[in-house]
Amino acid sequence: xxxxxxxxxxxxxxxxxxxxxxxxxxxxxxxxxxxxxxxxxxxxxxxxxxxxxxxxxxxxxxxxxxxxxxxxxxxxxxxxxxxxxxxxxxxxxxxxxxxxxxxxxxxxxxxxxxxxxxxxxxxxxxxxxxxxxxxxxxxxxxxxxxxxxxxxxxxxxxxxxxxxxxxxxxxxxxxxx
Numbered sequence: 311x312x313x314x315x316x317x318x319x320x321x322x323x324x325x326x327x328x329x330x331x332x333x334x335x336x337x338x339x340x341x342x343x344x345x346x347x348x349x350x351x352x353x354x355x356x357x358x359x360x361x362x363x364x365x366x367x368x369x370x371x372x373x374x375x376x377x378x379x380x381x382x383x384x385x386x387x388x389x390x391x392x393x394x395x396x397x398x399x400x401x402x403x404x405x406x407x408x409x410x411x412x413x414x415x416x417x418x419x420x421x422x423x424x425x426x427x428x429x430x431x432x433x434x435x436x437x438x439x440x441x442x443x444x445x446x447x448x449x450x451x452x453x454x455x456x457x458x459x460x461x462x463x464x465x466x467x468x469x470x471x472x473x474x475x476x477x478x479x480x481x482x483x484x485x486x487x
Contacts, residue, residue, distance in 0.1 A: 327421065327429070328400075344360040344361075348424060348431050349424075351363050375404070376405040377403060377404045382399040382400065385397050394422075395420050398419060402415060411440055411441060413440030413441065
């Protein structure tokens, strides 16, 4: 019973992380944002720590005007009592000087519990699209270079290419051959 209760409490704490991240980014509260991550968070290839993360996010978000992150579906899988992984869906809107953009993305997260508290260990951005409000989105559409994008959706899923390879391999022609 104690393990089940711990799992439920852990799930609730983990699910708060993306919501708090969205509020922190949209309010530009960089101290609140970096406190959601482990103290030794990896930033890029050669930096670590919350100070480095704060500098990176401050530089990145200074290029944008107002923003709004709407957090949606959140799937969490536990590896053990102190480690978990998750996928978070997000609709984001970003203001710029001359336009307003909207997009869809996913965050692929790893979470870790340190001293009884849950934190992001890592977040990866996977963008489906980002377009000006007046444009219709197309696959992978990007209206400008997005410093936060790492991979395009749905290709980021290993199962995506495997699915299509299987469809091609198993495809039966209308004539039965």
